[in-house]
Amino acid sequence: LAGRCSRVTLRLVAECSVTKARACDLILPHCAVSTPVFMPVGTQGTLKGITVDQLEGLGCQICLGNTYHLGMRPGPDLIEKANGLHGFMNWKRNLLTDSGGFQMVSLVELSEVTEEGVKFKSPYDGEEILLSPEKSISIQNSLGSDIMMQLDDVVSSTVTGPRVEEAMHRSIRWLDRCIAANKNPDKQNLFAIIQGGLNAELRKVCLEEMTQRDVPGFAIGGLSGGEEKDDFWRMVTLSTDHLPREKPRYLMGVGYAVDLVVCVALGCDMFDCVFPTRTARFGSALVPWGSLQVKQKQYAKDFQPIDPECQCPTCRQHSRAYLHALFKSDTAAMHHITIHNIAYQLTLMCSVRQSIVDGCFPEFIRTFMKRMFPSRDQYPGWAVDALASVNVPLE
């Protein structure tokens, strides 16, 4: 654990004796974070429609900001003047920023990756910009996030061939450049991102190399991008097999309930995804048995809350019918669902953690799956396989 001025400490609270799941306390500069944890995404320095007080009230201890977007608008200099992203958005708990790598590639046309960095055209003024490891870290230093991500050479998980290997090796070199560029190792924790696509050998090389670097945590990247779930879980479990026990494992871009539960069983501690908050704005409420499309006609006269057992402010005050009607009149409807969905995700993680602490995580998994799917033959095959691989056969 004795790293070079590392400010994050992982305290192992409990380990599942059946699966690879762990329950930990992640001690970060702003507050402790209980893991497994789902981190809501507040892309542009705000969680869409939700105040920081509401977010805090839901029990959120860490959320995400986006380096690419904030680096464009309002830019690192202004945020630094505002006392970092914490000061700018007035969030008193922890922040994690990604490197901007993913957006660069997924959002921006004509981006070109070289050893130097990623060259692209700004969508706001057409200017050519280079996002290098140094630049990404510099922006993240200005943002002042508690956890920063290295700039990685991001390749879609559906790509095969030499490009994947090239990207994996480059990501290692970029990791070293990021470590060197970090002006704030005392307060900001730089995580590495394991790449290697869906190729087990490449992943192993990456793991071998990156775990030799003195970083406070590791992310599993390059997944959750449209690849087959059968390949996805195998890469996840391979990665956790080779990551150090005493450092946090962050699986990027995962947020569907089933994925969360399975990947916790495979040994992951931290997750992020835009899905719960994005889908809320379309009226989709997440529930233990799937999701509920509030805007659908069938809910117009449904006078129960979204989930009668949910304790969130939305479910305690409003019915499906009211929310259905409100969607026709005011944006507040979206906010109600957003609050509910965040509550759902955080409560799910809380329950997962508690079951690990209580030593009954496998039972939790079975109950969860039964609730989520009408019958056994509807269980996703990949989930059944993945859970079987960690000693949880599903009836």
Next chain:
Amino acid sequence: MKLELSRVVQGRGRLGVLKELGKTGQHSLEVPGCLLHTHLGAVPHLTRDTLHTLSNLPSVTQVTLSNIAEHQEVLEEFKDGFRRFAGLHNTVLYCSLHDPATPCPTGYNTTKTVSVWGSGGRIELTVAKFMALQKTVQPDWYQSMADGETWQSGTSRKRVRKSVDRTLAHLDECLLVHQNSQELEGVEVFGVVEGGDILEERVRSGRETAKRPVAGFCLDGLQTGSMDQALRTQLITAVTKELPEDKPRLLQGVGRPDEVLACVEAGVDLFESFFPFQATERGCALCFGFDVSSDPELAGRAPPAVVELAEEKTASGETRQNGDSNPADQSRMTSFEIDLKDKRHRDDFRPLVEGCGCYCCVNHQRAYLHHLLVTNELLAGVLLMIHNTAHYHAFFRALREALANDKLDVLKRRVLGEGGGQTERNE
């Protein structure tokens, strides 16, 4: 409801309390005051948690048939009234016909029907349907069905006369149904005074409406943009002469601070609070001053807006003339607000209004609001709505205090700006 006036000065307004509101009679509302404007029971953009960062909200929540009418079937199946349906607690429910923030198309009202516009389009209401809605909404108080499509300039005399006649006929029919409906026992009805911009018709409408057993009066067809304030004042003054002193007067569709002040002086007691919402939708923050404390240090503090307004006025060439705009173009910024999208706020780390205790001003800065607006973030609407609502209701508090302490002129100077808005430069 019972209106207890503590001060009445001709041409200077009335001050008092509207008591025994609601079916339980336990609520009251100070006048001059405003109702809480909502969309289907929700203050725009706000959930209960964000709404409750505000204190001293009006005890009367306004909902509109333009939002509700399309849900009639749902409410009928729900059976327990709109208040329960919306999860509203501890508030008086007032039901109006239209949403003052969204003027609707004209030309659809007939002798027997008026139309409201819901999310799916036009809904035609007969008195029967109107009253069926009231029975299912179960408000504490509602305005009678009215034909108010006379706010367009150039409405013919004939049309204006028709609107007065129809509105009286609707009122009589509504009252008949009301008196025979057990579901509406204890519910109050306001008559609606029409008459366009024609003095004789206004007087006629007022006089006739006053003969009916109503609890108070809505003044319709005087919306912002329909006429200049001088005419509005003249008409309101003439109408209120016909109305009993002990019943409240609610002015529809007027919310701008300068117009509010003038209309209070003309005898209006209640307003709809949609102005904060309109400012929010423009990405603007209300910031006009209304501090009339005798503390010289405070009194001398000009709101930052006054300085910026002067610049913004010349920059955009926008002037605010009464009667210049029309209700359909309510998107024009007024001199009572600052445009947070303006580049000058990009690195302004001050709160929206110095000294404002609202959640937004305590926790956030102009630079952040600017960023949220530039990036089209939903939180901008939430924070601005909180601030604008707080600011607006504080203005009404200040208005009441000014009336109580004979400081209305001081308040007017403060709100309207000394000599047209260019006062002491202040950073």
